[in-house]
Structure formats: C-alpha cells, structure tokens
Amino acid sequence: MTENNLTNKKFWVVSTLPRSGTHFLQAILSSVPGSVVVQEFFNGSLAVMGNEWINKGLYEELDHPVNAVGETQARFIFLFRHPHHPPVEDSRFSDARTIDLIGYPFDRYISGGIVENSDEYAAIPSSKRDYGKEYFLKSGSIDCARAMSVMDIESDWMNSLIGNKKTLVLRYEDFFNNQNIILECLSKELGEDVILSHQARKNSSRVYWREAPTVRMDDGAFYKIFDSFSHSLEYFYPEKWPTLCQLRKA
Numbered sequence: 001m002t003e004n005n006l007t008n009k010k011f012w013v014v015s016t017l018p019r020s021g022t023h024f025l026q027a028i029l030s031s032v033p034g035s036v037v038v039q040e041f042f043n044g045s046l047a048v049m050g051n052e053w054i055n056k057g058l059y060e061e062l063d064h065p066v067n068a069v070g071e072t073q074a075r076f077i078f079l080f081r082h083p084h085h086p087p088v089e090d091s092r093f094s095d096a097r098t099i100d101l102i103g104y105p106f107d108r109y110i111s112g113g114i115v116e117n118s119d120e121y122a123a124i125p126s127s128k129r130d131y132g133k134e135y136f137l138k139s140g141s142i143d144c145a146r147a148m149s150v151m152d153i154e155s156d157w158m159n160s161l162i163g164n165k166k167t168l169v170l171r172y173e174d175f176f177n178n179q180n181i182i183l184e185c186l187s188k189e190l191g192e193d194v195i196l197s198h199q200a201r202k203n204s205s206r207v208y209w210r211e212a213p214t215v216r217m218d219d220g221a222f223y224k225i226f227d228s229f230s231h232s233l234e235y236f237y238p239e240k241w242p243t244l245c246q247l248r249k250a
Contacts, residue, residue: 020103034075112147139220
C-alpha cells in the first residue's frame with residue numbers, strides 16, 4: 001500500500017469499554033458515507049466489519065483485513081478496540097484522532113459476567129439472553145473473576161480520560177439521555193453530519209436506570225468495582241455518585 005492510498009483519508013482509534021454500546025457506535029459511524037469500520041481483536045489481528053455483521057453483533061474476520069482497508073475508497077477509517085488490548089501497532093493509526101466510549105462500570109461487569117457464564121462468546125445484548133435479565137453477579141464466582149480479570153487496565157484507562165481535552169469522550173447512557181448532544185459532538189468531530197442509523201433498544205435491566213447496583217450484584221462485587229473506578233465514577237457519573245458513596249459507607 002502506497003502513501004497515495006492514504007490521501008484525504010481520516011483515521012480514528014475508537015476505544016470502548018466492553019459491553020457498553022460498542023456495536024451501536026459502530027453502526028452509527030459505519031452509516032457515515034465513505035466510512036469503514038475495523039475491529040481489533042485481542043491477538044492484534046484486524047477485521048473489516050460489514051454493516052450486516054455490526055447490526056447482528058457478530059464478527060467477520062478477513063484473511064488480509066489490513067490490505068482490504070487500504071484498497072477501499074474510504075474517507076473515514078475507524079479502528080475499534082478495547083482498552084485491555086495490546087497497543088495498536090499499525091503505523092497508519094499512530095497519529096489518528098481518538099474517540100472513547102465509556103459505560104457505567106457496574107453494568108459492564110454484570111454484562112461481562114453474563115457473557116462469561118455463556119457456553120460460547122457472542123456479542124449480542126445481555127437482555128436477549130434467556131437468563132440475562134435475572135443474572136446476579138457474585139464476587140466468588142468464576143464468571144465474575146473472568147469478567148474482572150482486566151479491571152485494573154480498564155479502570156486506569158477511564159482514569160486517564162478525566163479532564164482529557166485531546167479525545168472525544170462519550171457515555172453510552174447519553175445515547176438515550178442526551179441523544180442530540182452525542183450526535184452533535186460526533187458531527188463536529190468528523191466534520192460530517194452524523195445521524196442515528198437505527199434506534200437502540202434501551203435495556204431497562206441495566207442498573208444505571210435502577211436504584212442501586214446491589215440489586216444485581218453482591219456486596220463484594222460492588223465494593224471491588226466501586227473502589228477500582230471511584231475517581232472516574234465521581235467525574236463521569238456525578239448524578240450517581242452520592243448514592244454510590246452512601247452504599248459504600250453502609
């Protein structure tokens with residue numbers, strides 16, 4: 001691939017907290033004319049994501065996904081990754097702009113526990129799993145330990161976003177709470193009108209929209225998540241902070 005292939009192309013690295021709207025944001029950005037969405041896997045391989053696979057929450061891995069990106073006429077290329085993945089080694093993204101999508105950490109690990117408790121991995125919403133709505137995160141369970149195995153890396157990443165003016169930070173919950181503001185922020189970042197390609201289905205079982213996280217996890221799991229994410233919870237979720245502090249003291 002020559003330098004000419006990159007002319008007029010804009011690159012973004014989009015880091016997302018797992019189980020916090022990754023595929024929804026992929027669907028929005030893939031609807032921008034001339035865009036390509038690329039997914040990074042934990043082993044460092046890349047895969048071009050087609051709209052049909054994004055909407056289903058499934059991956060389609062290509063044999064030579066990096067070359068496939070270079071051969072497109074794309075105006076925008078979005079590389080999606082999770083913060084616990086190794087650093088991006090593709091030099092084309094070394095000077096890329098960044099977008100960071102966070103989600104309420106308690107919901108991230110409840111949903112992560114649901115996934116780890118499944119027979120096989122699938123990136124479908126937790127609410128669509130038979131046992132998803134009634135799942136309770138127990139601190140001593142194997143699925144809790146697996147979901148939280150990357151917690152230190154993810155909490156450090158969220159802490160690094162506090163007051164960071166060099167990146168666009170989005171909250172998953174604001175796609176429902178402040179949808180127009182989110183779309184305006186994305187449009188300004190891209191210099192292109194961004195629309196809602198499809199309506200996301202609000203999962204009312206997520207504890208962000210309920211009274212307290214402890215309705216879906218035991219005290220041990222709550223304490224661990226609260227203590228790990230306390231700084232970023234206070235900064236990014238001020239509307240939840242007083243109640244969380246009261247629960248922690250109790």
